[in-house]
Amino acid sequence: MSADNVADLLGEGAPDDGHSVDLVGWAVRQLIDEMRDASPDELPEVLTRAVAVLGATEPIVYLADLQQRNLVPFRPGTVIHEESPRVLGIDSTVAGRAFQHSEALRGGPVLRADAGTEPMWLPLLDGSERVGVLGLVVDGWWLREDARLRALESFAAVVAELVVTKTLYGDSIVSARRTSEMTLAAEVQWSLLPPLTFVGRSVTVAGGLEPAYEVAGDSLDYAVDAGVTRFGVFDGMGHGIVSAQLISLVVAAYRNARRSGRSLAATAAHIEAAVGHVFGSEAFTTGLVCELDNVTGQLTWISAGHHEPLLLREGRLVRSLTVEPLLPFGLNQELGGALPAAVGSEQLEPGDVLLLHTDGVTDARSPSGEYFGQDRLIDSMSRALAADLPAAETMRRLVHALLAHRDGQLDDDATLLMVRWHGPGRTDDVLGAGHESR
Numbered sequence: 001m002s003a004d005n006v007a008d009l010l011g012e013g014a015p016d017d018g019h020s021v022d023l024v025g026w027a028v029r030q031l032i033d034e035m036r037d038a039s040p041d042e043l044p045e046v047l048t049r050a051v052a053v054l055g056a057t058e059p060i061v062y063l064a065d066l067q068q069r070n071l072v073p074f075r076p077g078t079v080i081h082e083e084s085p086r087v088l089g090i091d092s093t094v095a096g097r098a099f100q101h102s103e104a105l106r107g108g109p110v111l112r113a114d115a116g117t118e119p120m121w122l123p124l125l126d127g128s129e130r131v132g133v134l135g136l137v138v139d140g141w142w143l144r145e146d147a148r149l150r151a152l153e154s155f156a157a158v159v160a161e162l163v164v165t166k167t168l169y170g171d172s173i174v175s176a177r178r179t180s181e182m183t184l185a186a187e188v189q190w191s192l193l194p195p196l197t198f199v200g201r202s203v204t205v206a207g208g209l210e211p212a213y214e215v216a217g218d219s220l221d222y223a224v225d226a227g228v229t230r231f232g233v234f235d236g237m238g239h240g241i242v243s244a245q246l247i248s249l250v251v252a253a254y255r256n257a258r259r260s261g262r263s264l265a266a267t268a269a270h271i272e273a274a275v276g277h278v279f280g281s282e283a284f285t286t287g288l289v290c291e292l293d294n295v296t297g298q299l300t301w302i303s304a305g306h307h308e309p310l311l312l313r314e315g316r317l318v319r320s321l322t323v324e325p326l327l328p329f330g331l332n333q334e335l336g337g338a339l340p341a342a343v344g345s346e347q348l349e350p351g352d353v354l355l356l357h358t359d360g361v362t363d364a365r366s367p368s369g370e371y372f373g374q375d376r377l378i379d380s381m382s383r384a385l386a387a388d389l390p391a392a393e394t395m396r397r398l399v400h401a402l403l404a405h406r407d408g409q410l411d412d413d414a415t416l417l418m419v420r421w422h423g424p425g426r427t428d429d430v431l432g433a434g435h436e437s438r
Helices: 007-011 017-035 040-052 094-101 146-169 172-176 184-192 240-259 264-279 373-386 391-405
Strands: 057-064 070-074 120-126 129-137 197-199 203-210 218-225 228-236 285-293 298-304 310-313 316-320 344-347 353-357 414-421
Touching: 017 040, 017 146, 040 057, 040 146, 040 172, 057 146, 070 094, 070 129, 070 172, 094 120, 094 129, 094 391, 120 146, 129 146, 129 197, 146 172, 184 218, 184 240, 197 391, 203 218, 203 228, 203 391, 218 240, 218 414, 228 240, 228 353, 228 414, 240 264, 240 285, 264 285, 264 298, 285 353, 285 414, 310 373, 316 373, 353 373, 373 391, 391 414
Parallel strands: none
Antiparallel strands: 057 070, 057 129, 120 129, 197 203, 203 414, 218 228, 228 285, 285 298, 298 344, 310 316, 310 353, 353 414
């Protein structure tokens, strides 16, 4: 079925739910078939043909910029009409609200000057990772039944998957998401990162890094596997490309040890050995390496001179989780075998939130010299949790609270990692109950 083939059907009025779902199926198949051999920059043209099957028009992909302040249009090689918005603010538009809450919304400025119908905004979600929004004009009958709206959301989910997949084959999508020039060190760092949001049945993970275009010495990593979630935060000495090289080595060593099934102590020793072998005593990094039993909620961790993890329950700080730390990785004497590392242990309760951070968060000073500090960090986190938003939006607001304290300019890398244990196999999430499953 193509746009020409469905013209008669659409002309008869609103199809029943079975027909509308069939239309989405045809549109998805057309989209996938055409994009199989297409380059990333061909997506807008292919998307236009695919939505025509739905009787929709004016499709445009808006991508979230790296700092998640704006939605930027992805239309490589074309010129957007001068009266159309080139950038949509995430905090000030209907499209931005659809992005924040991960839900379909209608309204806002028309997508083209001569189009008189309000656009529909569908969130682009790669799993639980927010990519942006899809704007398009649809006939009103699509919105009269929940089944039809869910079908449109499913179509948008396929678009999001294609955006993420095609990002690997060209630079146009990556470039569209950047609103500033990126340093070489930051380029290295972003190439290392896993998706910054994961929402599963037993655990939610969300991370954030700033300054997005200059970050060099901070990083985070995680892996959610059968029965266990492993995660870490690292803060390498210095700034610039050498710091990025150091932290790249640390993350690679962490992944190598983790994927080899090593214990926490052996993982710490492996990171220590790697830093010592390459940098000698000339460089070091602080870090936390942690494991969470997804079934029992038992947390274990090792600290290499890093800030203590913070445990929050019902949005309030319970305590900092202390353990006898190693020296930062690179400064410990033993380079082979297991380090004499103390392993911390804490039993979590369902709904507990762990917050890990680097010193660039709490040490950030306002223009008047006031530290952001742990109390402000916890207060910002508590307010974000109380808003009952998706995990990614909770983290976005936390990062933006930090940036606002510094008037938008950080002079040190700042990294945050939030991990919530739901309980064994639960699907609700206080970091966005009712939204994360979309």
